[in-house]
Amino acid sequence: MSLSLMRTQLATLFTLDQHGRMLCVNEPDDPPAPRLFIGRTTEGAIWAIRYDLPDDLAVSLSAICAAEPIATHFDTAPQYAPVLRSLLEVGAEEYRGPAYIFRSEIPHVTGAILITPEQRAVLAPHFPELIAEYAQRAPIAVMVEQGIAVTACWCSRQTEHAAEAGIMSIPDVRQRGYAVCVAAQWGRAVQAAGMTALYSTSWDNVASQGVARKLGLHLYGEDWQIT
Numbered sequence: 001m002s003l004s005l006m007r008t009q010l011a012t013l014f015t016l017d018q019h020g021r022m023l024c025v026n027e028p029d030d031p032p033a034p035r036l037f038i039g040r041t042t043e044g045a046i047w048a049i050r051y052d053l054p055d056d057l058a059v060s061l062s063a064i065c066a067a068e069p070i071a072t073h074f075d076t077a078p079q080y081a082p083v084l085r086s087l088l089e090v091g092a093e094e095y096r097g098p099a100y101i102f103r104s105e106i107p108h109v110t111g112a113i114l115i116t117p118e119q120r121a122v123l124a125p126h127f128p129e130l131i132a133e134y135a136q137r138a139p140i141a142v143m144v145e146q147g148i149a150v151t152a153c154w155c156s157r158q159t160e161h162a163a164e165a166g167i168m169s170i171p172d173v174r175q176r177g178y179a180v181c182v183a184a185q186w187g188r189a190v191q192a193a194g195m196t197a198l199y200s201t202s203w204d205n206v207a208s209q210g211v212a213r214k215l216g217l218h219l220y221g222e223d224w225q226i227t
Contacts, residue, residue: 003043011161013157044070047065061087088226092226097223099222101218115140122144150169165197
């Protein structure tokens with residue numbers, strides 16, 4: 001189950017070629033993918049390598065990833081992280097964090113609304129990019145104050161099968177529980193559309209992990225990326 005979810009997340013986060021190499025991040029404008037992605041679970045790991053890395057380097061990276069022991073917990077970095085770092089240049093930027101899935105039963109919280117195309121104007125003051133990319137980001141759930149969206153949750157990346165949550169609150173309304181409200185509304189909308197609702201963050205983002213905890217999300221693995 002966990003390994004299958006990680007495969008789903010990989011296909012949601014990135015656009016892959018026929019060989020499973022990462023072409024770009026699955027977002028508008030096709031941002032560059034990291035050079036290496038590893039998704040660790042207690043059932044094993046999956047990995048993907050960017051398309052433009054030399055084939056001999058890709059073979060070496062794959063061999064090391066395949067030798068990585070199955071994770072029993074995610075408190076420490078992968079065992080072969082130093083070797084992978086050395087192949088990809090010490091000091092390269094890294095990202096590590098938990099990967100979650102929304103359970104079928106999402107806590108009932110009130111206050112957030114789903115934005116229809118006709119309501120997009122409420123996004124303009126603080127989330128103008130969501131207006132321009134509405135079709136790729138919907139469903140979009142928001143908390144509204146004085147007719148303006150102050151917290152939003154949207155599809156940061158999605159396919160026909162799954163969507164990854166993106167959340168942001170303006171500074172003035174943080175720590176009011178708004179992120180939990182919009183994430184819950186978004187998760188229900190994604191599930192109602194027949195898709196898997198995914199959520200991930202970094203280990204140093206304690207607030208984001210708190211949202212996952214309050215929503216009762218299931219931690220199924222860890223993402224690790226080297227850019």
